[in-house]
Amino acid sequence: PPGPIRPELTPLMHLDALDQLVAGGAAVLAGGVNALAGGGTLISFPALVAIGVPAVASNVTNTVSLVPGYLAGSWAQRDDLRPQLAQARFLAGVAGAGGLAGSILLVLLPGGSFRVAVPYLILLSCGLLLFSDRLKKLAGRPDTADRPLIMSVAIFLGAVYGGFFGAGLGIMTLAILSIFSSEPLTKLNALKQALSFVTNIVAAVFFAFSGKTVWTLVPVMAVGSLVGGTIGGRLVKVIDGAVLRRIVVIAGVAIAVYFFLK
Numbered sequence: 001p002p003g004p005i006r007p008e009l010t011p012l013m014h015l016d017a018l019d020q021l022v023a024g025g026a027a028v029l030a031g032g033v034n035a036l037a038g039g040g041t042l043i044s045f046p047a048l049v050a051i052g053v054p055a056v057a058s059n060v061t062n063t064v065s066l067v068p069g070y071l072a073g074s075w076a077q078r079d080d081l082r083p084q085l086a087q088a089r090f091l092a093g094v095a096g097a098g099g100l101a102g103s104i105l106l107v108l109l110p111g112g113s114f115r116v117a118v119p120y121l122i123l124l125s126c127g128l129l130l131f132s133d134r135l136k137k138l139a140g141r142p143d144t145a146d147r148p149l150i151m152s153v154a155i156f157l158g159a160v161y162g163g164f165f166g167a168g169l170g171i172m173t174l175a176i177l178s179i180f181s182s183e184p185l186t187k188l189n190a191l192k193q194a195l196s197f198v199t200n201i202v203a204a205v206f207f208a209f210s211g212k213t214v215w216t217l218v219p220v221m222a223v224g225s226l227v228g229g230t231i232g233g234r235l236v237k238v239i240d241g242a243v244l245r246r247i248v249v250i251a252g253v254a255i256a257v258y259f260f261l262k
């Protein structure tokens with residue numbers, strides 16, 4: 001369970017070996033889960049809170065640290081992404097704008113407000129993970145002239161959420177792409193990974209200058225997410241993403257309940 005918050009935590013504060021091990025291990029799992037199904041932040045964010053990092057700093061540090069994992073996942077799925085490069089370039093601009101807007105919103109809001117919102121954001125992420133297939137079927141695939149605009153707006157709003165919190169961004173993006181495209185899931189997953197990378201790297205660049213990143217955790221978490229993203233990207237065609245999503249959801253709900261009771 002999450003330990004006591006360290007109010008004295010600074011960007012360069014020394015953390016012991018166990019803290020580094022917990023953060024690094026969580027980053028490996030998060031990088032792999034993000035490449036496979038989305039929702040990896042539901043692993044790494046609570047892990048940082050558990051070692052005493054305040055909620056906003058945990059979220060910011062998590063975003064900065066997981067960027068290499070998104071990049072590794074995108075690279076591992078580059079063959080499926082290559083035929084979609086034209087669309088990917090346009091949507092990347094939309095996702096980047098949304099990620100920046102969400103990160104600015106996070107920094108401007110009082111830390112206490114974010115802490116109150118955390119369990120609700122986790123439950124929202126769990127809902128997106130659990131019901132993404134049903135949401136896709138309910139929404140259908142609108143075949144109208146406005147479809148590109150509607151999809152762009154949806155990607156932007158999803159990226160705003162991703163820049164603000166991040167958990168469930170991958171599955172949210174995948175669900176949106178599935179609604180508006182008939183491409184195979186493996187190709188959409190590659191595009192999802194690339195858009196998630198853009199959203200997170202834009203947010204991470206902004207967070208890097210926010211003074212809220214715990215830089216002493218970033219190296220071990222960045223390496224961990226890189227390893228996890230590489231492994232997950234290679235296993236995406238082997239492991240059942242639906243089963244993995246259910247496991248992450250169960251853990252996420254338990255974490256949300258803890259935050260509600262704390």
